[in-house]
Amino acid sequence: MNVVAALVAVIGMVIVVWFGVGVLKLYTLFGVLVPYAALLTFLIGLIYRMVNWAKSPVPFKITTTCGQQKSLPWIKHSRLESPANNFEVVLRMALEVLAFRSLFRNLRADLRGRKLYYGSSKWLWLGAILFHWSFFIILVRHLRLFTYPVPGPIKVLDAVDSFFHIGLPHLYMTDVAILAGLTFLILRRLVDAKVNYISHASDYFPLFLILGLISSGMLMRYFLRVDLVSVKEFVMGLATFHPKAPKGIGVIFFVHLFFISALVAYFPFSKLVHMVGVFFSPTRNLPNDNRRVRHINPWWEGVPPKFLTYCEWQEKFKEQLEQAGQPIDEDCYKEKKS
Amino acid sequence: MALPKRDELLKDVNYDRMPSKHWMDTKPEFRPGTYCYAAEPSVVEDLGLPNPRKWQPHDEDWKLPPNWKEIVLNAIKDRMERFRSFKLFMDICVRCGACADKCHFFLGTGDPKNMPVLRAELMRSVVKGEFTRSGKIFGRLAGARPLTYDVIKEWFYYYYQCTECRRCSVFCPYGIDTAEITILAREILHEIGVNIDWILKPVRFSAFVGNHIGLQPHTIQENIEFLLDDIEEITGIRPEVPINKKGAEILFVTPSADFFADPGIYTFMGYVLLFHYLGLDWTLSTYASEGGNFGLFTSHEMMRKLHAKIYHEAERLKVKWILGGECGHMWRVVHQYEDTALGPAPKNLEVPKSPITGTVFEHAKSTKIVHICEFTADLIAHGKLNLDPSRNDHLIVTFHDSCNTSRGMGIFEEPRFILRHVCNNFYEMPENTIREKTFCCGSGSGLNTDEYMEMRMRGGFPRANAVEYVHEKYGVNRMACICAIDRAVLPTLMKYWVPEVSISGVHELVGNALVIPGEKKRTTDLRFEPLKGVEEEA
Numbered sequence: 001m002n003v004v005a006a007l008v009a010v011i012g013m014v015i016v017v018w019f020g021v022g023v024l025k026l027y028t029l030f031g032v033l034v035p036y037a038a039l040l041t042f043l044i045g046l047i048y049r050m051v052n053w054a055k056s057p058v059p060f061k062i063t064t065t066c067g068q069q070k071s072l073p074w075i076k077h078s079r080l081e082s083p084a085n086n087f088e089v090v091l092r093m094a095l096e097v098l099a100f101r102s103l104f105r106n107l108r109a110d111l112r113g114r115k116l117y118y119g120s121s122k123w124l125w126l127g128a129i130l131f132h133w134s135f136f137i138i139l140v141r142h143l144r145l146f147t148y149p150v151p152g153p154i155k156v157l158d159a160v161d162s163f164f165h166i167g168l169p170h171l172y173m174t175d176v177a178i179l180a181g182l183t184f185l186i187l188r189r190l191v192d193a194k195v196n197y198i199s200h201a202s203d204y205f206p207l208f209l210i211l212g213l214i215s216s217g218m219l220m221r222y223f224l225r226v227d228l229v230s231v232k233e234f235v236m237g238l239a240t241f242h243p244k245a246p247k248g249i250g251v252i253f254f255v256h257l258f259f260i261s262a263l264v265a266y267f268p269f270s271k272l273v274h275m276v277g278v279f280f281s282p283t284r285n286l287p288n289d290n291r292r293v294r295h296i297n298p299w300w301e302g303v304p305p306k307f308l309t310y311c312e313w314q315e316k317f318k319e320q321l322e323q324a325g326q327p328i329d330e331d332c333y334k335e336k337k338s
Numbered sequence: 339m340a341l342p343k344r345d346e347l348l349k350d351v352n353y354d355r356m357p358s359k360h361w362m363d364t365k366p367e368f369r370p371g372t373y374c375y376a377a378e379p380s381v382v383e384d385l386g387l388p389n390p391r392k393w394q395p396h397d398e399d400w401k402l403p404p405n406w407k408e409i410v411l412n413a414i415k416d417r418m419e420r421f422r423s424f425k426l427f428m429d430i431c432v433r434c435g436a437c438a439d440k441c442h443f444f445l446g447t448g449d450p451k452n453m454p455v456l457r458a459e460l461m462r463s464v465v466k467g468e469f470t471r472s473g474k475i476f477g478r479l480a481g482a483r484p485l486t487y488d489v490i491k492e493w494f495y496y497y498y499q500c501t502e503c504r505r506c507s508v509f510c511p512y513g514i515d516t517a518e519i520t521i522l523a524r525e526i527l528h529e530i531g532v533n534i535d536w537i538l539k540p541v542r543f544s545a546f547v548g549n550h551i552g553l554q555p556h557t558i559q560e561n562i563e564f565l566l567d568d569i570e571e572i573t574g575i576r577p578e579v580p581i582n583k584k585g586a587e588i589l590f591v592t593p594s595a596d597f598f599a600d601p602g603i604y605t606f607m608g609y610v611l612l613f614h615y616l617g618l619d620w621t622l623s624t625y626a627s628e629g630g631n632f633g634l635f636t637s638h639e640m641m642r643k644l645h646a647k648i649y650h651e652a653e654r655l656k657v658k659w660i661l662g663g664e665c666g667h668m669w670r671v672v673h674q675y676e677d678t679a680l681g682p683a684p685k686n687l688e689v690p691k692s693p694i695t696g697t698v699f700e701h702a703k704s705t706k707i708v709h710i711c712e713f714t715a716d717l718i719a720h721g722k723l724n725l726d727p728s729r730n731d732h733l734i735v736t737f738h739d740s741c742n743t744s745r746g747m748g749i750f751e752e753p754r755f756i757l758r759h760v761c762n763n764f765y766e767m768p769e770n771t772i773r774e775k776t777f778c779c780g781s782g783s784g785l786n787t788d789e790y791m792e793m794r795m796r797g798g799f800p801r802a803n804a805v806e807y808v809h810e811k812y813g814v815n816r817m818a819c820i821c822a823i824d825r826a827v828l829p830t831l832m833k834y835w836v837p838e839v840s841i842s843g844v845h846e847l848v849g850n851a852l853v854i855p856g857e858k859k860r861t862t863d864l865r866f867e868p869l870k871g872v873e874e875e876a
């Protein structure tokens with residue numbers, strides 16, 4: 001049901017574009033207005049998200065410590081898992097964001113009889129890395145469409161990515177990798193009982209959307225060739241805010257453009273904001289230096305705690321204290337008089 | 339209802355078999371052994387908490403206030419505004435499932451709502467359903483649902499099936515900490531008077547008497563005298579335990595269970611012997627007589643209220659710094675909350691410095707509170723202790739990392755360093771069950787009550803399973819730990835799963851091994867159990 005809903009939504013998009021562009025010839029709507037609107041939504045949405053998170057304070061320093069604390073000088077502390085200062089926090093975050101450190105820890109628990117076994121389970125990590133890094137590289141590669149002349153580093157990236165010179169045009173390695181990664185992530189959601197059980201339609205939707213995005217891109221490149229010169233001309237127009245209604249470009253290009261627009265517009269309002277959110281995560285982005293550096297909680301600062309003070313307590317248990325021979329603090333009475 | 343037999347308990351548990359119904363359509367069954375009793379009205383009233391009344395979770399009608407829904411929604415909004423963690427964690431989970439089989443309660447029940455991701459989703463779905471437009475439009479497709487009476491019951495059931503252990507947070511690629519969500523969910527439930535007795539009673543005692551079980555000043559002293567009698571019988575030495583002594587150098591604060599409950603008392607005997615050996619200028623306080631803090635399991639405000647007495651007492655007694663005993667959640671509070679909640683430390687406190695080795699504990703220079711394992715490890719490293727580890731030769735020891743000190747502090751090496759010096763037989767449990775990946779005792783966060791026994795045995799199963807492994811492989815018969823809840827609950831857990839293994843604090847083993855000038859030849863350990871080799875001689 002969840003899967004079907006997500007799939008239908010994505011297929012529906014193809015139909016909308018095919019009808020809108022192929023039949024109604026709404027080039028300006030789908031080529032210019034939709035992408036601009038999507039970009040605007042993305043920017044405003046993302047800024048709104050970040051401001052909204054930033055508005056809530058971080059009242060406590062609740063680092064999840066995954067390694068030895070910095071304490072005695074002769075004990076080596078874990079700089080990456082229990083960072084003792086901000087520099088080490090940056091290292092920890094870099095490892096999380098670039099290499100998915102925590103996901104790499106993944107284990108799989110198996111119960112046999114009444115014995116538990118833990119196996120290493122790095123498949124999710126591998127799938128996630130393939131997917132994310134390929135996505136990133138593909139995105140950067142696209143800059144060749146937005147720039148003139150194309151910067152050297154992007155040319156190099158392009159050359160490396162198509163290094164094996166398979167087919168014509170040369171097959172990009174990242175295209176294969178992202179398909180492999182995505183397929184794995186989708187299959188996993190369908191096949192793994194636990195993950196299947198927790199999945200909403202909104203978990204399948206971005207996967208199918210990105211699959212559609214990539215498939216349309218690959219179709220365009222390897223099979224239903226579109227006229228790259230017109231595409232570049234059109235994209236440059238968009239990028240320089242002098243949009244020209246595209247001409248002579250196949251419908252498949254508009255499908256691709258619509259998918260990326262949809263993804264971008266959907267981004268800030270869905271779980272995809274994890275890209276930005278991960279940087280805000282207080283269990284990861286704070287040092288484990290709690291006893292060395294005081295962290296301020298804005299809504300408690302200047303608000304003293306209410307509790308049973310010693311003198312109140314002494315009044316209550318005076319008899320017992322005296323009987324047991326425990327000292328009575330005379331200062332309690334001095335203060336009262338003054 | 340009787341607790342099922344050891345080999346029966348898990349027979350229906352299968353991590354790969356999920357219910358056919360969507361999780362939003364299933365309801366918890368309040369089966370005895372799987373939930374805790376509600377707090378008595380008088381306790382709720384004394385603490386000034388909302389909606390005191392007689393009720394029980396298995397009742398149909400929970401007698402919530404008429405505007406309960408409004409209260410809960412406002413409470414959620416308030417927490418979102420005050421806690422970035424909460425807001426963020428509601429937004430960024432991708433349901434990758436990396437956390438799913440990391441929770442001991444899932445591993446012990448196979449109940450999908452005990453997967454941390456679903457536990458969080460119980461709240462997240464309501465946040466989406468009640469506060470976002472897309473959630474209202476797309477409903478279940480977006481993982482959203484409205485807040486209903488049944489949701490409240492479900493929250494109660496599952497947020498009291500989380501021990502706030504943070505194991506899930508270690509594995510989550512964004513560090514989403516379901517413990518944080520549980521802490522806040524409990525806080526929110528308190529606002530409509532949904533609570534448990536086992537937590538609020540100790541909270542009341544702590545607030546009005548000074549410690550969890552309401553030990554009054556003279557009772558604490560009497561208990562300690564008994565322990566000193568035992569020490570004298572075993573070692574021939576009677577150490578002094580200074581009480582409420584003004585001007586002492588160090589205030590020692592430990593969980594109150596160490597004064598009276600087996601096996602915590604042996605840990606206490608270890609502390610006392612150590613301090614005597616060192617000639618430390620220390621004092622105990624019968625006012626700040628509790629390091630543990632069940633307030634943490636109630637609300638941030640309550641945690642603060644109960645913990646305030648420690649600095650307050652340190653100021654009154656004019657000590658120089660504070661030494662903290664072996665306790666898990668006490669150290670979560672001391673390490674991650676104290677300075678923020680109650681700092682800056684009183685002016686009379688100084689940066690802690692070991693009077694024996696001269697080591698300055700720079701890492702505690704703001705809070706001025708040092709963990710006893712840090713203190714002792716430093717002593718051993720400087721060769722200041724005369725230790726005879728063979729006095730622990732009757733024990734084959736493993737070490738249980740407590741959740742709070744592991745994932746909310748990072749003290750891993752200090753206790754191990756001590757153990758390697760005070761005993762000859764020390765074996766680690768499997769790598770995936772220790773240190774930051776350690777498993778909870780299954781009874782933490784105030785769930786160590788008898789009516790909850792089945793769930794405790796289930797939740798503690800992954801820990802027990804690892805103990806069983808080292809018991810079979812190396813003959814381990816003792817598990818050391820640095821937590822008072824562990825010492826209170828692990829013996830029960832072991833009795834059920836691995837009866838051959840007993841539990842102790844690290845400093846009990848220190849106390850056994852410490853060779854004290856003027857002591858008599860020891861024939862037993864601090865539990866009056868014969869030392870190895872002694873039996874044969876006799």
Ligand code: HEM
Nearest residue numbers: 096097100103128132185203206207272275278432434511
């Ligand atoms: C700083 C950047 C990012 C980081 C650190 C990051 C990290 C992660 C991690 C660790 C996961 C969990 C593993 C998995 O399920 O694959 C994940 C999931 C996911 N990410 Fe990202 N991500 C980033 C950016 C993005 C971007 C830009 C997109 C796409 C537009 C994206 C799309 C997804 C999707 C769709 C999933 C869910 C996969 C599934 O359903 O199984 N991420 N991300």
Ligand code: SF4
Nearest residue numbers: 431433434435437510
């Ligand atoms: S590991 Fe984190 S992101 Fe993945 S399902 Fe669990 S809480 Fe969500």
Ligand code: SF4
Nearest residue numbers: 441500501503504506
């Ligand atoms: S904090 Fe611990 S008990 Fe709670 S959901 Fe996470 S793993 Fe389970």
